[in-house]
Amino acid sequence: MTQPSSVSPNDNYPTKTDFSKNILSLLRSDENITRLFVIMLVILISMSIARPEVFPTLQNFQSMAFQCSEIGILALGIMLTMITGGIDLSVNAIANLAGITAGLILTNMAPAGSTPETITLAIILAIVAALLVGLICGAFNGFLITRIGISPILATLGTMTLFSGLTIGITKGTGIFGIPEFQFLGNGDFFKIPIPFIIFIVMAIFISILLNRTTLGMRLYLIGTNPVASKFSGVDNRNVLLRVYALSGLLSSIAGIVILARTNSANADYGGSYVLMAILIAVLGGVDVAGGFGKISGMLLGLFSLQFLSTGLNMLLAEYRGANFFKIFSWGFLLIAIMVINYLSAQRKMKVKTKHIG
């Protein structure tokens, strides 16, 4: 929408030297981010006031960090593809397929009573295999989009059906379990910070560096803003897109590994609503569906706002039947409200501008 110069690679990248100043300047530079930050704070504070004994506690923040990691990793992948003007609807299907792959290797290679060496080997092998599945699935999406020319939404719609079909076929529709030794990845913590959350943050930092500090990142924005212009300025669009979808697949498989480790199970139906939620988070965070715009900072704020809202509402409405359903309602409301506010403020700015010119 209105983020200025998001094409320049070094824009607003917070450095260690003066972090707080950078955050302030980041907030000032981008109205959408400011607005999101305020919304997040309002939700955080009002929930803390409404439920002071349960909401603002270490335990609650830990559990929220656990909950938002999987969806956060998926949202990173979707966000990358949305910045290029595309979309990846198959993230959740890839996550489940990768989770199944890892689960099968774990249970077959290291049944109960195996030696620690076998277990370690099985875990390494399972992770590598899952990542490989994600990479191949993502590259297949990229192939369909760049070499065959199917539009991203249709290509990933087809592969979503294909991948979740594979998962159903392999498992015959039932679930697959992991092994207890694998669960440290999903349920463990490191200095009270849940490990899934650490994985998510590491990925977010990695993607943020990719977007802001590398040529690939710059080209991604360029393709999303104007694919023809990027082609004529010498960017190999097809190659860049292929890598973006492969990366999205890889991120999805990481989410799949986290899901397997956290729930100790994998099945074809897990997280059916995750795709829509991940799109919601990306859009909430200021990613333009038409492509060209989107920042990790915005996406993080979007994710945290949604998580605070969901958890808070669950606490507030605990005594009502179907508190979960109010959550669905509030997500839709939030998404539309943010989009309308963004539009209105862009309109106002335009008016001011034209006045100056006139």
Next chain:
Amino acid sequence: MIKRLFKKTEFIVALTTIGLSLIIGMINPTFFSLATVFDTLRSGTVVGIFALGTMIVIISGGIDLSFTAIAIFSLYVTTKLMLAWQYSGSVVLMYIIAAAIGTLLGLINAWLISSFKLPTMIATLGTQSLIQGFMLFFIDSQYIRNIPDGMDKFAKAQWFVTDVGGGPAKTSLHPGVLIFFALVIVVWFILKRTMIGRGIYALGGSREAAERTGFDTKGITVFIYAFVGFLAGIGGMTFGAYAREANPFALVGTEMDVIAAVVLGGTAITGGRGTVIGTLLGVLLVTIMKNSLILIGIPSAWQKVVIGIILIIGTGIPAYRSLTAKKQLNVDLAEQS
């Protein structure tokens, strides 16, 4: 002539459908029966009604993810109202109320999209959660199996009751199919014979050009989303009548199946192109595929894989053709200059 025929997506979809039917029939001859025709028509009805609306939106260059939520909302609220009023008359009144509710909900989409210029995918993604969440939390989330009498009577209606192979089993056609065919004619008429229809195609081809030609793009947008809501209301009601229940958790999440059928039928996802015949063929293909894979011995666990592959091939062939056509055009242009 033949070459031109092959360039038409509709023709290829028709060929695929015939080919698939022949293969299924060869493996399992029971496929060629009146029962299959009636079953296909019946199970294609609801998807077909939704597909008509989805086609209109996609032709106009947009996409609608909220029609399933609108459909289930219309069905559920109408059924609740009827039970509350203890109304046991004809199902026609239920259809009218459901269509009205659907239209109203469609107008929310229309308002968001035309007044605030929200991208259609985002607006309808938002209204999908909004509408479903509103119904489940503020209205109710219980299954209704004890449906009103009028609806029950309609659900059990049968036409052309025919014996199957001499046994006691009988097959019949449900009159709900008639509603579908009536809507097909209405949509065909709107698209081909009215200014609004021309405007829908123009909007999808190029909004800018449509505006400059003098089309009331805002009015057309409002019409599109209100009409899709109307169709969703009728589709939802039919869905409920077929299932003989009002399940508030049904339908939402299946919107991609409908979009797939429409796109397989040759409607361009980029807008501006699409026909009623193509959509009908797309719906037919998807319905036969879903109903009959089991007949040819594909285990149900692997059916989704087959559907995924057909979906990828079905969207891949026209995409690859236009990709190579574009390349050829570039080569031609380069040679000329």
